[in-house]
Amino acid sequence: MKALWFNWVRIAAVAAIAVSSTAPGLAQEPLPSWNDTGPKKAIVAFVERVTRQGSADFVPLAERIATFDNDGTLWAEQPLYVQLVFALDRVKALAPLHPEWKDKEPFASLLKGDLKGALAGGESAIFQIVTVTHSGMTTGEFETIVGDWIATARHPKTGKLYTEMVYQPMLELLAYLRANGFKTFIVSGGGIDFMRVFAERVYGVPPEQVIGSSGKLSFELRDGKPRLMKLPELDFNGDKVGKPVAIQMHIGRHPIAAFGNSDGDLQMLEWARQGAGVRFALIVHHTDAAREWAYDRNSSIGRLDHALDAAEAEGWTVVDMKNDWKTIFP
């Protein structure tokens, strides 16, 4: 009984892939938006090694876990993290209900349009902004607020929807890994319930495979009906050392492949490299000021410094966006 049903659905899935991938419509080159340079070759070589039956490096389906950072790895994070833009927009929307904000930082500066002044308070200012915009409602109400915002908010530079500022090569990579039996997870320092609103539609990653930072929740009954209230208290910080912890709590085994773009991903990449067998670690290096942005060691958003050193020392794959990607956005 046990052996029979163990992983049955996923085995059936890959069997179906094996059959259908011989159909003409699907027999296309993987990763079409990637140039035929080192990173693409490294990805394809890794996937072929771990999926070839009988190979010494073969990895069973259940262990094909791949984890992706979100901001700067799957979508653009400049000039500000998208979730922070959301929070700033929400402060403006909520201001009429909070006349006291006129005299209280960081809200006062923010409402005058002085973003720099508002953020001068550093992490404490950001925490206050996130708290007032991410708590005090049910989980369902928050999903509706985020859903309405992300459907219409546009990037200040490109005028695109934020969900159009995802990286086409990374969408192809997610799909390529899934077509080879991988389970793809997002492991972000961003808010878990913020990302879940769009991750399935945009990335094909269902809510249960989205991991991130979170606030505390409280179970309550209203008129006999249960609901979960979002409390103004941090529950878990999913950045940096939080990433391996989050991976353990939500997934419970090591990824065999991990993808990031900043120092916030360093511990996740190191964690993925643990254990016997072939492992894959990749960093997206933002080098394309013309088509996207160019930044690394000195950026306050998405700083890539120690992780770039580690990539060199440990031989991780580094994507040079300018030269390795044919297309950036879909």
Add this chain to the structure above:
Amino acid sequence: MKALWFNWVRIAAVAAIAVSSTAPGLAQEPLPSWNDTGPKKAIVAFVERVTRQGSADFVPLAERIATFDNDGTLWAEQPLYVQLVFALDRVKALAPLHPEWKDKEPFASLLKGDLKGALAGGESAIFQIVTVTHSGMTTGEFETIVGDWIATARHPKTGKLYTEMVYQPMLELLAYLRANGFKTFIVSGGGIDFMRVFAERVYGVPPEQVIGSSGKLSFELRDGKPRLMKLPELDFNGDKVGKPVAIQMHIGRHPIAAFGNSDGDLQMLEWARQGAGVRFALIVHHTDAAREWAYDRNSSIGRLDHALDAAEAEGWTVVDMKNDWKTIFP
């Protein structure tokens, strides 16, 4: 791009099931260990309603989430929760390293074989026992300890391995739901990393679909290699109101079916019943003193009192183990 890959693997999986289920070997009656009584009929009717294409109650694959309690729902919990037996065995194994335990409760009583005396300290005693046996090692070391124990420890009454004291009808139910495109999750008050050691082999539920209580983890480097240490501090209590919270944190959407056996599952069952559309809630009622145990409102282990009232009031399905199950154990 998005639409193409969205849920592609799971759609392929179910396509494969649709094809292969016409093969002779698999064309068997579902739930063979269930008598043809009310609960089996209710389960099959529910699954047919939500999976029939074009039906008003059809539920897309991605939303077919089913959550199961573990202790008393998937395996036996009498005369003591299995994880507590593990902890007691570990206290004995660790005693030579802790001479001070001879004079310190609850350890002193426990080492004299006086379980009642040891547990007289109530929750505080249990917390101490769990803490000393579940922290101070890496996550990998803990997995090895549990794996070694569960491979050999035997139930005091039946002499079976604990992993042989799972309920055959529930194994069939898990498999039946998965064959119909459901993702099956364990949502337990028990320890997440304890259950994950055997859940995949025994239940076909991979680690990333096991949810439970947890202790805090700390990311550390030893000799330049990262590891996660288990700290002596509760991170999350996954029982009672913790179950809907855990479901939101780990799954991010409502289950459409939930299965439990005690008051610890009440909030999960209520949570699963939220939202529009058909929902299914089932309680395993332990009524078979001959083949298993008979207990409910007055049991200190797995008390079923308020949830039994709720089942009656809300029309949940209640399994009468004695009359509804042909077989209990595999």
